[in-house]
Amino acid sequence: MxxxxxxxxxxxxxxxxxxxxxxxxxxxxxxxxxxxxxxxxGNPRSGPSRSSLPRVERCGTRAARFEGSANAFPPRIARDNPSSEMTQAPAVPARCTREVQSFYEAYPYPSERSPMLRSGFCLRRVLSMGSLSREPGRTLQVLDAGCGRGVGLVTCASLHPDATVLGVDICERSLQDAREEIARRGLSNARVQALDLSTLAGLEVPAGGFDVIYSSGVVHHLEDPMGALAKLREVLAPGGVLVIMVYGTIGRLEIKRVARTLKAWLAPGLTIEEKLEAARFLVQGLAKGDADECPWQAAASLADAEFVDRYLHPQETDYDIPGFFDLIEGAGLAWLQWCNPEAWSLAGHLESGPLRDSIEALPLRERLSAIEQIRAPKNLQAFAVHPENSARTLPPPKQWRxxxxxxxxxxxxxxxxxxxxxxxxxxxxxxxxxxxxxxxxxxxxxxxxxxxxxxxxxxxxxxxxxxxxxxxxxxxxxxxxxxxxxxxxxxxxxxxxxxxx
Ligand SMILES: C[S@@+](CC[C@H](N)C(=O)[O-])C[C@H]1O[C@@H](n2cnc3c(N)ncnc32)[C@H](O)[C@@H]1O
Structure with a gap:
């Protein structure tokens, strides 16, 4: 019209x-x-008065080095000279971490480096989900914990020239790719650092902590995912949001079947390159028809980095709904909501009627467990916050003016x-x-x-x-x-x- x-x-x-x-x-x-x-x-020039804002704890006035603590809120940060720590070599990682590290050195993840493929990189939208707001006047601080080749951090830094984005990872090859991409795009607000997420030793923490922490497809590859998440919680700003993605148990049953079969068939003692070659041969022989119906075909269509990550990984954990909530809450965080609420909706999957009504009437976790069985998400992607924070609701339309x-x-x-x-x-x-x-x-x-x-x-x-x-x-x-x-x-x-x- x-x-x-x-x-x-x-x-x-x-x-x-x-x-x-x-x-x-x-x-x-x-x-x-x-x-x-x-x-x-009420104040056209300077914005809202601080007293009108939700209370925000200050946890420091300048950048500091992560020291670690058992159960800190707000983040407990050591006041040392951060720049000297930045150059300090990371401690020798544990055996499991070394194995994961050499796995990614052989096959840096992901194979495709183009950014803008990932969702959830509107920082202020992410922060708007929580009722606590961040401290006024601070530069937005972002951490990509396990940034890989930098797809997420490059997206985030290019969409937010006013934010500072730090990517950390244990894989030097991935970090080098990320550095090159940052330089190629002229992003002066992004940088990377080699660091083990099991300890966070040497992490330079900005005063007040990180406002948004991304950790996509990472903590489930650590020996102690909950411990690593608890460390990330310690460096999350009081009104901050942690965006996490881990593997879902129900949605990966087929993937695990293929992975288990390959592991059983492959001779012990092979290098990761030899395993890949042998696994490719086996998968090729079994792949037929549609990738949606044949898990072997789905495997055959993947690039090397995604193939090994999915089927030949030396260390991974997956989570069902109770396990996921245990992970988040055991780390001292609170689940806020899914990053992809449409994947947790019954609309389009179950006709409206008594069955849908009864599922929707269940308490949160039981409802999510039921939907998990119906929709079988491969990944669980959620926003998590400090327990002192909570979901923020939009005012009703009559207040939208x-x-x-x-x-x-x-x-x-x-x-x-x-x-x-x-x-x-x-x-x-x-x-x-x-x-x-x-x-x-x-x-x-x-x-x-x-x-x-x-x-x-x-x-x-x-x-x-x-x-x-x-x-x-x-x-x-x-x-x-x-x-x-x-x-x-x-x-x-x-x-x-x-x-x-
Ligand atoms: C599946 S990749 C995900 C990369 C990136 N988040 C993405 O979504 O593209 C997992 C990443 O976690 C990193 N990683 C695994 N264990 C780590 C550890 N202990 N400390 C730091 N990074 C680790 C790996 O090197 C790898 O880059």
């Missing part, structure tokens, strides 16, 4: 309006530039603009999240809102977008519906007020 109107209007535009048309307005026009920086409530919103930097907009004779027309607005294919926004208010968002790099109050949509011909209810849709699609999120400081 809006698009049809806009096409007509733009075609009638006079040549002297070209300046405006450069912004290619939709029906009724909208502010062609940004809809404005959101002033903090005053609510702070921001565009998700993981979203790439594609505006389909056609230049006509002395006028132009916008024919569609599409968005792509991460590496996914672009999706057209539904014509109407959502498209109009998407078009506004496509040039919006400042946080804004809901009222600014609602008013812009009203100028474009939509009423308040339609504008609120548009906002709801943008939130549902994760094109926008509501950051903590502290982000304005």
């Amino acid at each position: 809006g698009l049809a109107k806009s096409a007509g209007q733009e075609q009638r535009a006079a040549p002297e309006q070209l300046g405006e048309l450069h912004g290619a307005r939709l029906a009724g026009g909208y502010p062609p530039a940004q809809i404005g920086v959101a002033p903090a409530p 005053e609510t702070l919103f921001a565009a998700n930097p993981e979203v790439h907009f594609a505006v389909g603009r056609r230049n006509l004779w002395r006028s132009s027309r916008i024919e569609n607005v599409a968005f792509a999240k991460r590496a996914a294919e672009p999706v057209d926004l539904e014509a109407g208010c959502t498209t109009e809102a998407g078009l506004i968002l496509s040039t919006q790099n400042e946080p804004f109050r809901g009222a600014a977008l609602i008013e812009a949509l009203k100028v474009a011909g939509y009423d308040e209810a339609q504008a609120l519906e548009g906002l709801r849709e943008l939130l549902r699609l994760e094109l926008i999120y509501s950051p903590h007020e502290v982000e304005l400081t």
Whole structure:
């Protein structure tokens, strides 16, 4: 509707309006530039007063070296000269760690280095999930614990030029690849460090701890995953969020069957390269048909790094729901929510009715265990926080005018603009999240809102977008519906007020 109107209007535009048309307005026009920086409530210049914010513990005033402690909250950090520690050689790792280390030196993970493939790298959106906000005025500090070849940390650093991102790993070959990628992209806010996550010895901890810690596919390869997670908890800022991914037991039953079979068939004493060659030969012989139906075919289609990681790993643990909650809580953390809630939804898998209702009425863990059996996720990916933190809920729509919103930097907009004779027309607005294919926004208010968002790099109050949509011909209810849709699609999120400081 809006698009049809806009096409007509733009075609009638006079040549002297070209300046405006450069912004290619939709029906009724909208502010062609940004809809404005959101002033903090009650204080347009300096943001919210500290007293209005949730309490945030300070745990240091300058960078420090990790010393480790049994059960510290807030993070307990030794005040030493951090720079001298940075150059200190890591202690000799334990036997299991050495085995894992040489495994990854042979096959650095992943095989594909292109970033933007991973989800969950909108830092302020991640932080907005918890009710505690971070300390005002601090640079955002991020740790990628077990960064591998740096796919996640490069994505994160390039989406957040204002954040400092540190990647640590025990595999020197992976770190070298990450360093090269950081240099190739000119990312001055990212760096890497060789370090054993079993001890964290030598880790330079920023004052106040890390705001976001990523650990994707790592702690399940350690001898003591819970102990390593507890150490990460010690360096997590009080309002910080730890993003963890570990293997799921139920979803990996087929993978484990193949892995067990290969291990049983392979002669003992082979090097990892020899194991791979022999395993490839066996898998090739058994692979047939569709990878979804034949686990051997699924194995045959993998690149070397993913193949060995999945089927020939010397050390791994997997988790069902009770085991996963034990891991998180045993490390002194609290589960906040899944990173991929759609994978834990019954919609589309179970008709609505008494069975679905009874599953949805179960207490949290029982419900998740039931869904785990039905949906069998291969990985468990969750946000975890200090137990003092909790889930933050978005205010109801009637308060959205005053609510702070921001565009998700993981979203790439594609505006389909056609230049006509002395006028132009916008024919569609599409968005792509991460590496996914672009999706057209539904014509109407959502498209109009998407078009506004496509040039919006400042946080804004809901009222600014609602008013812009009203100028474009939509009423308040339609504008609120548009906002709801943008939130549902994760094109926008509501950051903590502290982000304005
Ligand atoms: C499956 S890869 C995941 C890499 C990266 N997180 C990603 O998602 O692309 C596991 C990584 O954990 C690292 N790792 C394993 N044990 C480690 C340890 N004790 N200390 C530090 N890194 C370790 C490995 O070197 C490897 O790079």
